[in-house]
Each structure stands twice: as structure tokens, then as C-alpha cells.
Amino acid sequence: MNETFYITTPIYYASGSPHIGHVYTSICCDILARWNRQILGNKSVFFQTGTDEHGQKIVEKAKEANLEILEFVNNKSNQFLKMTKDFEITNNNFLRTTNPEHKKLVQKYLQIAFDKGDIYLGEYKGYYCVGCERYFEEKDLDENKCCLIHKKKCEKKCEKNYFFFLSKYENQLLDFYKKNPDFISPKNKQDEIINRVKEGLRDISISRNKTDLNWGIEIPFDKTHITYVWFDALFNYLTGLEINKKEEFWPANIHIVGHDISWFHLVYWPIFLMSVNKELPKKVYSHGMILDKDGHKMSKSLNNAINPYEQIEKYGLDEFKYCLISTSPMGEDLKYNEEQVIKKINNELNNDLGNLISRVHTMIHNYFNGVIPQINLVGDYEKEFISEFDNFFEKYNKHIQNFELYKAINLVFEKVRYLNAYINKVEPWKQKDKQKLSSNINLLASAIKFLIFYLKPFMPNKVKLIEKQFRFQPF
């Protein structure tokens, strides 16, 4: 098989409804998947998303909602599936961790790790945060024993759990980071992670006794325990391929995750894979958080999340995506500010892009009866115009390969503004020489045709309209 591209979103907790953070992660991945399909071909790309459906938080939420757990997760998972449709996410697979095939495969991997001596029965004493689905030490909590993320009191627990021997792999992991300097991305996250690993890894609990929690995957070597959350969830990236007979896509090119869950992907996941003798993914990219106007992370629990459905209703899907992506680097936090959204739509989409399209379209109609004229003349003026687009593919593609989506889309809009300035400069409406006029208009129409190829991963609907308007053959 030729070059392949496998990209994943995290699987979303089926404990709440989709919010702007989930939509953001999915949109970033979608743009990357769409671009790679354009350059590698549809069959060379596999894009997976899904839902994470086990664990204590889900049991509690189902109880609150007065529903059977399975009914509850079916509901929630369907909402995420609907989100992928409503936001036109082009995933090839939607994996649910309650899928029996996924469960069987997780059991297979548990057994491999156990046989290797990487899983052992131990005693856990600590504070459990249901929100994070993990244990904390007392020193990690505030004075009221609340976790710093969810601000909720953690339960003190002492129980027999199966542990994963994370500490055994510390040096192997550090060695892997050294040999694969692109694995932790963006680069400014590397020191933090490497230093934390160097401070020492503690083994982690990966099971609960069924009497405590009975909503997870049964441990194959001890039927009184279940595994849930991280050992279950992380393996989705592999089981999704195995279930669909797409193993040739492994190792993943890129796991995109929010930086709140990067530790699990940069430390637990590579170690689990080492343990079960699988190749490691090529890269984990941690994107920033969407913040409210005051700089707080948008989340269900803080009740400050913007409803993405309302946004697409008000502004349109392509417009919403454009505003989310073009404002700041993917690796940094982004303050979502509706006033800025309105400004961007007016200035960049309506004035710059909209104007360009309508001006060129009108001139083709007024001067050439709606048929794009031939180019008859290539003088210095035209050469200068053409050279403006030199190495465009290389520049754009490099930005995308570096996950600088905002730079890629801004490069397109830089050219949109150049074309508007070109029209102002040559003033085709004053042109008496028909040959020169034909060349001007041909160049402009060709430049639009050229640019929409690059606009398409970001704004496929806008591109469809432009193709129709100019009667361009869709590519």
C-alpha cells in the first residue's frame, strides 16, 4: 500500500452532550483528514472518532437521569454520532467502547500485558476523582480534598486493584522520546512531559472490583474485576482498525488530543503499546482549550460553554469553522469571542472573499457573456501575477503538516486580498484592449480555481457554491 494517513480524535465521554470543545477537536481532525484525502486519495486516509462509555462517572450520570446505563450511553453516543453528521465530520469510523468486539480485543491486550508480568494485583490507597476517573495523592488536592480541575471533593478509597507496571518502562519511554523528537507535539510541550517522566512514574490502577463498579470490561484473568477508562479507552485507536480490518493503517500518524489529556496519550499509551509489542504512533498533538471571554476553559461543569449548534445556526457551518480555526495556533488556547466572530465574517468572508467572487463573476458576465475568456497574452504584468502563487502548495502543505492550520488558511486569504488589490490596480472596467482584458479576467478566474483547492478542506460548502457559480469542474 502507498503512503497512508491515520488520524484520530479522542473518544468522547458518553457522560454529557457534545460541546464546543469536542466540536473543535473534531473539526481540526476533519480538516487534516480532508486535506490528506485531497493529496493522497480517499482510500489512503482513515479517520476515527467515537465514544468512551465506561466508568464510574457514567454510572452516576445514568442514575441521575434515571435510566439503565446502556440506555443512557446509547443516548449520549447517538448525540456524538449526530454531532459528526451535523458538523460534517468525515470520519471513516465511529468506535464505541461498549462494542463487544472492542471489549474482546481489550481483553486480548490485557492478557498479553498480564502474561508479560506488566499487570499485578496491589492495594490502592488514595483519593479518587470521579470527574477525572483517576486517583490523586493528598498533595495534589486543595485543602478541602477537591481535585483542582473539577473542584469536587474526592473520595478516599482503599481497595485491591490491578496495577499496570508503568515504572518498568520509564527508561524505555525516555529513550523513545529521544529517538522520536517529533512524537510530542507541539515542541513546547516536550520539556514539561520529559521532566515529569524523569521525576519518576508511578504504577497506575487499571481495574476496579465489580462490587465497587460493574460497568467496564471484565478482566480475563480475574472475573471479579473490570477495567475501564484508560486501558479500555486508549486501545480504541487500535481496536477500531482491527474491527474494520484496516490494520495496515497502524501506527497512527497522529492522535489529536486536548492538552488536558495529553499525559495519558504521551505516557500511558506508548507504554501500553510497548507492553503488548505494538508499534507506537508517530505523533500526539495537543491542542489548546477553548476559553470563554474571561479566559476560563469552557466546560459543562462550569456552565460557560457556548452551544456550537447555536453558532452554526446563527453564522453557518463554514463560517463557524473558519472563525474557530483561523484565529490562533492550534497548540494555544483560544478565547471564543462572538464580537470577533462577527467582525471576521464581515471583513474576511464577506468583504474579502465574497467581494472577490462576486466582482470576478460579474465581470465574466458583463464582458464575456458568462464564459471565462482565454488567456492570449503573457507579459510582465501577468508574469508577476503568476509568480505570486509560486511554491504555494509547498508553503500551504508545510503549514498543514506542522499543524499550523491557521497559517494555512490565512495564506489562502492573503492571496484573496492580493487578487482584490490586483483588480483595483488593473481596473478591468477601464480596459479598452480586449486582449488585455481577457488575460486579466482569465488570470483572476484561474487564481480563484487554484485557491479553492486549498480552501476546500476548511470550507467545503463555500467551495461547492463557487464551483457551481463559475461552472468549474469539481476536483
Ligand code: MSP
Ligand atoms: N474520554 C476521554 C478521552 C479518551 S481518548 C482515549 C476524554 N473525553 S472528553 O469528552 O472529556 O474530552 C474529549 C476531548 O475534548 C479532549 O481532547 C478535550 O481536551 C476536549 N475538550 C474538552 N473541553 C475542551 C475545551 N473547552 N476546549 C477544547 N477542547 C476541549 O477526555
